[in-house]
Amino acid sequence: MNEAAMHKIQSIYGIENWSNGYFDINASGNIVVRPSQNDPRSVDLKKVVDQLVKEKKLSLPLLVRFPQILTNQLRTLANAYKESMQLFEYRATHYPVFPMKVNPRREVVEEFLKESSRLRLGLECGSKAELFAAVSQDQDPDTLLICNGFKDEAFCRLAGLALQSGKNVVIVIEKLNELKMLLRVAETTGVCPGIGLRAKLYTRGSGKWASSGGDSAKFGLTSSEIVQCLKLLRNTGHFDKLKLLHFHIGSQITDIKRVKNAMKEAARVYAKIHQQGAKIEFLDIGGGLGVDYDGSKTRFESSMNYTVQEFANDVVYSIKTVCDEEHVPHPNLVTESGRMMTAYHSILVVSIREEIETFADDEPEVEIDEDDPQVITELKWLCDEINGKNYFEYYHDAVEHKDELHTQFNLGLISLEDRAKGEVLYWEVCARALKEAEQARSHNEEFEEVKRVLAAKYLCNFSLFRSAPDSWAIGQLFPIVPIHRLNESKLDFATLVDVTCDSDGKIDKFVDLKDVKETLELPEWKADEDFYIGIFLVGAYQEVMGSYHNLFGLPNEAHVFVEADGRYHLSKIVQGSKIQDMVQFARYETSSLIANFQRRVNGLVAKGELSETQAQSLTRDYTEAATWSTYLEG
Numbered sequence: 001m002n003e004a005a006m007h008k009i010q011s012i013y014g015i016e017n018w019s020n021g022y023f024d025i026n027a028s029g030n031i032v033v034r035p036s037q038n039d040p041r042s043v044d045l046k047k048v049v050d051q052l053v054k055e056k057k058l059s060l061p062l063l064v065r066f067p068q069i070l071t072n073q074l075r076t077l078a079n080a081y082k083e084s085m086q087l088f089e090y091r092a093t094h095y096p097v098f099p100m101k102v103n104p105r106r107e108v109v110e111e112f113l114k115e116s117s118r119l120r121l122g123l124e125c126g127s128k129a130e131l132f133a134a135v136s137q138d139q140d141p142d143t144l145l146i147c148n149g150f151k152d153e154a155f156c157r158l159a160g161l162a163l164q165s166g167k168n169v170v171i172v173i174e175k176l177n178e179l180k181m182l183l184r185v186a187e188t189t190g191v192c193p194g195i196g197l198r199a200k201l202y203t204r205g206s207g208k209w210a211s212s213g214g215d216s217a218k219f220g221l222t223s224s225e226i227v228q229c230l231k232l233l234r235n236t237g238h239f240d241k242l243k244l245l246h247f248h249i250g251s252q253i254t255d256i257k258r259v260k261n262a263m264k265e266a267a268r269v270y271a272k273i274h275q276q277g278a279k280i281e282f283l284d285i286g287g288g289l290g291v292d293y294d295g296s297k298t299r300f301e302s303s304m305n306y307t308v309q310e311f312a313n314d315v316v317y318s319i320k321t322v323c324d325e326e327h328v329p330h331p332n333l334v335t336e337s338g339r340m341m342t343a344y345h346s347i348l349v350v351s352i353r354e355e356i357e358t359f360a361d362d363e364p365e366v367e368i369d370e371d372d373p374q375v376i377t378e379l380k381w382l383c384d385e386i387n388g389k390n391y392f393e394y395y396h397d398a399v400e401h402k403d404e405l406h407t408q409f410n411l412g413l414i415s416l417e418d419r420a421k422g423e424v425l426y427w428e429v430c431a432r433a434l435k436e437a438e439q440a441r442s443h444n445e446e447f448e449e450v451k452r453v454l455a456a457k458y459l460c461n462f463s464l465f466r467s468a469p470d471s472w473a474i475g476q477l478f479p480i481v482p483i484h485r486l487n488e489s490k491l492d493f494a495t496l497v498d499v500t501c502d503s504d505g506k507i508d509k510f511v512d513l514k515d516v517k518e519t520l521e522l523p524e525w526k527a528d529e530d531f532y533i534g535i536f537l538v539g540a541y542q543e544v545m546g547s548y549h550n551l552f553g554l555p556n557e558a559h560v561f562v563e564a565d566g567r568y569h570l571s572k573i574v575q576g577s578k579i580q581d582m583v584q585f586a587r588y589e590t591s592s593l594i595a596n597f598q599r600r601v602n603g604l605v606a607k608g609e610l611s612e613t614q615a616q617s618l619t620r621d622y623t624e625a626a627t628w629s630t631y632l633e634g
């Protein structure tokens with residue numbers, strides 16, 4: 001690939017803007033993945049997918065994980081805090097914890113825990129199930145196990161078990177009543193974990209999750225509740241259990257200004273509590289560190305206007321300044337960044353199955369007859385005469401004629417054949433007008449709409465609801481790029497639809513440096529060639545929040561490990577859901593479904609409508625179908 005071609009492709013997909021150094025294009029026009037930034041080693045993603053499809057017989061969609069990226073992101077985070085702590089002479093330690101709700105998969109949690117002793121990585125859980133999984137994991141005894149979220153007595157008992165099994169547990173109190181309950185449980189069981197208080201800050205985050213902070217937030221204690229908690233702890237002799245102050249102003253904070261304000265406010269609360277004689281030693285700043293999904297480095301919802309280092313610097317500096325003013329020791333800093341740690345490590349690879357025709361684009365040339373209605377001859381005339389000077393006006397005329405065409409059809413004045421002819425001509429005028437508009441570099445809104453309608457619609461083998469639910473739920477953007485053929489210069493415009501029977505199962509918003517694109521540039525799709533597209537940065541939240549809409553199941557999955565010599569190996573393959581798994585999810589028993597099927601065909605045998613052998617063969621086929629993939633195959 002020459003430099004100009006590379007430059008063009010970069011400006012279309014902006015890979016270097018959002019890749020965080022992990023993704024790039026190689027000389028053959030394929031996407032490569034690096035295990036860490038500035039790493040000479042890289043893996044050709046197309047080769048990985050080919051191997052999975054051809055050798056391992058896995059069908060698409062495929063979730064490809066790079067566990068080394070998880071570790072590298074954690075190191076990036078830890079290094080950023082280490083550097084700012086050195087820079088600002090911060091006299092305490094960083095304790096990262098991984099919030100399990102972001103990606104509770106065993107492989108992800110265990111990968112992080114490999115760094116438990118080196119980087120003091122602990123875990124954060126927000127439910128009993130997360131805690132149950134966390135309790136039996138091996139983590140360094142010095143690291144934290146933080147319990148957030150709303151709790152009942154069982155949750156507190158489980159936390160007590162964790163404590164007794166050697167975990168450094170802190171239960172973070174969300175409500176005054178929760179503290180009363182915790183103290184009750186502690187009294188009966190005789191064990192009391194460390195206690196944290198979650199403060200409701202006045203400062204709000206920014207972006208989609210701004211309402212996680214501020215006065216009306218769902219979580220946390222108001223100032224007066226904190227005062228009451230302190231009183232209760234003192235009166236019950238548990239004041240020395242108070243270890244931590246927690247807050248979380250929302251995920252994907254887009255604007256760094258909010259971070260500084262929140263830190264100053266929280267540090268002040270910490271200082272006041274410390275001054276009352278509490279042995280509080282941790283300040284837990286929650287998550288919120290963003291991921292620049294569109295690479296624009298702005299306050300836009302799918303972006304952020306700061307770097308990880310800048311975030312860490314602002315956190316450390318703001319807290320240090322307040323603590324020095326208040327003459328209290330610097331607290332150990334707990335971070336609960338989950339999105340930043342996991343987003344990059346997995347890629348969903350989907351294949352294009354088909355083009356969905358929305359208008360007639362490869363119709364034969366329309367011939368005009370003598371007796372064609374006037375509306376058709378006029379559309380034909382527009383089509384023939386449209387040019388760079390009149391395209392705007394002729395396009396408007398065509399829109400009018402198309403309305404007229406449909407009115408006449410509805411009144412029974414013209415035939416179905418006439419209507420078809422008229423529609424083909426109308427779309428031809430649109431296509432020609434769009435070409436003129438593009439040539440004139442016009443950015444007219446009207447033609448953006450025409451472009452969207454004329455764009456190819458590709459049916460991709462995946463479920464948006466399963467694999468990228470935030471795209472549907474909150475309009476979050478994910479970078480989407482073909483994983484091969486990036487050296488081709490002829491590109492068409494397209495939007496993508498998934499295989500669910502849901503009209504919301506589509507992607508028609510794409511990352512762009514300045515704006516949001518409504519169509520994606522793609523090399524020409526050919527029906528007889530495999531064409532793979534990667535949906536990137538899906539490692540945070542998407543897996544666990546994805547749902548089984550239409551009973552489409554988990555995709556097949558492969559873990560790729562890059563060796564020191566640059567070669568890679570597949571460290572793990574996880575089979576996706578089979579049909580039987582998904583019917584089980586909807587509470588059918590596969591065995592009784594098969595038994596019932598058999599009973600029904602036997603009924604037909606009894607009536608003489610099927611032969612014995614036919615019935616047996618049908619049952620055999622039905623039984624086998626239970627093991628098929630839920631996605632489109634072949």
Ligand SMILES: *Cc1c(COP(=O)(O)O)cnc(C)c1O
Binds near residue numbers: 148250
């Ligand atoms: C969701 C959540 C996190 C993780 O936030 P990210 O923005 O993904 O880093 C951390 N702490 C708490 C309390 C949360 O609810």
